[in-house]
Amino acid sequence: MAVMSSPERPSPLRFLWKPLEALMQAVLNTVEIPMRWAQRMLGQQKIAWVFLLPNLLIFGLFTYLPIGVNFLYATTGGTNLWPGDRPFLGMDNFEVLLDCENYLDPATCRRDLFWVAVYNSAQFVVLQVGFMVTFALITALILNRKIIGRGFWRSVFFYPVLLSPVVVALIWKWILQREGVLNAALVGLGADPVNWLLSPDWAFFWVVFVNIWFQMGFYTLILLAGLQAIPPDVYEAAEMDGTKPVRVFTRITLPLLMPTMIVVLVLALIRAVQAFDEIFVLTGGGPGSATMFIVQYIYETGFASQIQQFGIAAAASLLLAVVLFILTMLQLRATRRQMNG
Numbered sequence: 364m365a366v367m368s369s370p371e372r373p374s375p376l377r378f379l380w381k382p383l384e385a386l387m388q389a390v391l392n393t394v395e396i397p398m399r400w401a402q403r404m405l406g407q408q409k410i411a412w413v414f415l416l417p418n419l420l421i422f423g424l425f426t427y428l429p430i431g432v433n434f435l436y437a438t439t440g441g442t443n444l445w446p447g448d449r450p451f452l453g454m455d456n457f458e459v460l461l462d463c464e465n466y467l468d469p470a471t472c473r474r475d476l477f478w479v480a481v482y483n484s485a486q487f488v489v490l491q492v493g494f495m496v497t498f499a500l501i502t503a504l505i506l507n508r509k510i511i512g513r514g515f516w517r518s519v520f521f522y523p524v525l526l527s528p529v530v531v532a533l534i535w536k537w538i539l540q541r542e543g544v545l546n547a548a549l550v551g552l553g554a555d556p557v558n559w560l561l562s563p564d565w566a567f568f569w570v571v572f573v574n575i576w577f578q579m580g581f582y583t584l585i586l587l588a589g590l591q592a593i594p595p596d597v598y599e600a601a602e603m604d605g606t607k608p609v610r611v612f613t614r615i616t617l618p619l620l621m622p623t624m625i626v627v628l629v630l631a632l633i634r635a636v637q638a639f640d641e642i643f644v645l646t647g648g649g650p651g652s653a654t655m656f657i658v659q660y661i662y663e664t665g666f667a668s669q670i671q672q673f674g675i676a677a678a679a680s681l682l683l684a685v686v687l688f689i690l691t692m693l694q695l696r697a698t699r700r701q702m703n704g
Contacts (some may be wrong), residue, residue: 437677442670449674456678477679479652480660487571487656488635495575496582496628503586504616517587521580531577532644536560539569539645563653566646570654573645574638582627589623590616622700629694636686657683 402410432446437456439449464471469478506517523531538544539559546556559565593616601611617624639658642648648655648663655663657679665676 433677433680436673437681438674440674442672444671444673452674456674457682459675460678460682474675476652476655477657477660480655480657483567483652483654484636484638484656487567487574487638488632491571491574491635491638492628492631494571495579496624496631498575499579499582499586499627500624502579502583503590504612506583506587507590517584520583523577524580526577528577528641529644531573532641535569535573536645560646561650563650566650566654570642570646573641574635577641578631578634582631585627585630586620586623589620592623593619622697625697625700626694629690629697633687633690633694636683636690 398410398413401413405413435446436449438451438453439446440452440455441449443449460474460477462473463469463478466472466478469475469482472478502520506513506520510516536543540546541556541558541561545559550556557565559569597615597619598611601615606614637658638656639662642654642656643659643662646654648659661676661679661683664672664679
């Protein structure tokens, strides 16, 4: 006995399709009118600016306008927020920041805390970038070899990069506090607990260590890509000639990897100069001013202190911008040289 199938019920969207199609066509026809007019007025080549204009307006509003306001505050004084209430000082804020009897001794500077932050930043940049690039290169060389679980180890080293800087700082603060995991392990071994974040030397060490741990995976990945871009024929020829591994590294690997190394170095320098959030959460710039860096000084001076000195903070940020501009130009030059050669 044949089973009769019930007729298919029409979808309710089927009845709405034609009205929606007509509405969409009306919208497109409406938009087409000003677009055709703009094309006749501007020409075929300049019509692209019509599509770029909204992005340019947003970019200018949130990028160029703040830069202009920053210049305005850097050349004015007082504690008032509104620019109309601030007296014009010219370059006085820059002179205050740069007024020192001996630039090697922050205590002789008019703004001694600014120069403490500058020297802390310089020391941090040298140590953090130097050790991080070295460790990233060694790690990339190891991960480029045929080892067991190579994909797993690559993901392990890259995993910290995926974390938020604040999350990283909170994790390590939980580990390093007096009642934290590290001191619990020391007590379990019979040693006394250490105030890791209350000693200036230890606090600075851990700031450098945490930043290396947090960022090294990103630069390892870049160096690993550079190593894999080296033609394997070069290594095969060196192996046939009986070249020692050390000589292969110094004469083949390192020279061919140097363009990538320069890019990594400049990127790491830019990131280190701007270090703030993870350090601020981890140590708060302390103990004292042992881990206060230039970005935190700008934040403290302009926003966190009881007397908000917007002009001094803006001037300090412009001095920092000059340093970042120089480093960015070095990066662009290194990248251009790598692409050309």
